[in-house]
Amino acid sequence: MIRVLLVDDDPLVRAGLRLMLGGAPDIDVVGEAADGAEVPALVAAHAPDLVLMDIRMPVVDGLAATKALRARPGAPEVLVLTTFHTDAHVLRALRAGAAGYLLKDTPPADLVAAIRAVAEGDPVLSPAVTRRLMRHVAGGPGRDDRAAAARARLARLGDREREVARAVGRGLSNAEIAREMHLALSTVKTHVSQILTRLDLNNRVQIALLVHDADSSDDTP
Incomplete structure (x- = not known):
């Protein structure tokens, strides 16, 4: 229930x-x-x-x-x-x-x-x-500042953690990330938990927002 x-x-x-x-x-x-x-x-x-x-x-x-x-x-x-x-x-x-x-x-x-x-x-x-x-991701005041701050936060992650974070930002589930990155599902769950802890976030939505902010800037096509 x-x-x-x-x-x-x-x-x-x-x-x-x-x-x-x-x-x-x-x-x-x-x-x-x-x-x-x-x-x-x-x-x-x-x-x-x-x-x-x-x-x-x-x-x-x-x-x-x-x-x-x-x-x-x-x-x-x-x-x-x-x-x-x-x-x-x-x-x-x-x-x-x-x-x-x-x-x-x-x-x-x-x-x-x-x-x-x-x-x-x-x-x-x-x-x-x-x-x-x-x-919000496509534009708006402070977009460049948001992007720079988000990229700085993502830089705290290891390379594999950043890959997982970007996959979460694309809306993939843990199972889909595991298949795409050829990882065990338990490994993906561990990476997601580490991302949340390292970046002081508490769910996947916040990871996705951060990733989208990092990828947005005034010179983004």
Whole structure:
């Protein structure tokens, strides 16, 4: 079972999500929070595998709650589910450690599939969010500075770790990386863990963002 904690300040939204997810045989909603401030205690009490997190909440918003939660050892995955999809919201959520970002108009079947994917460690982004990330990588203020800083961080890695990081940036799974680089799956998992530790990151989405930032600059064709 995938244990899910719902975090949204709208009780009707939480009720709808609980009802919808209740139809999935492998998902168990173990708790609800109306604000990000309630998340730490509920995570400690219920040990969810995944937190379904809104952004706009009155005391502690979902971005701050995600950052604080993902900084803890053994933290559950976070899947953001919100109506807000500006560049700033998307990037802050992913850099804070969210493994997925979906909009509230996501069809129920797609939401259930996303929860399963994120629980397995695979990042999930809605199409609108993916388009925003592509625009962020392609241009925008400070692109050269971001690229230089990202390249400097990647330079901390060994050659094989950088290869694995770039494969993660291309969206490959561990199994696909293992096949492409002729490595054991366990070796790829070790490399990914080392990358996360060396660069102080906490999921594959953050690795991919760093790789894309490193490859972007004003003189990139």
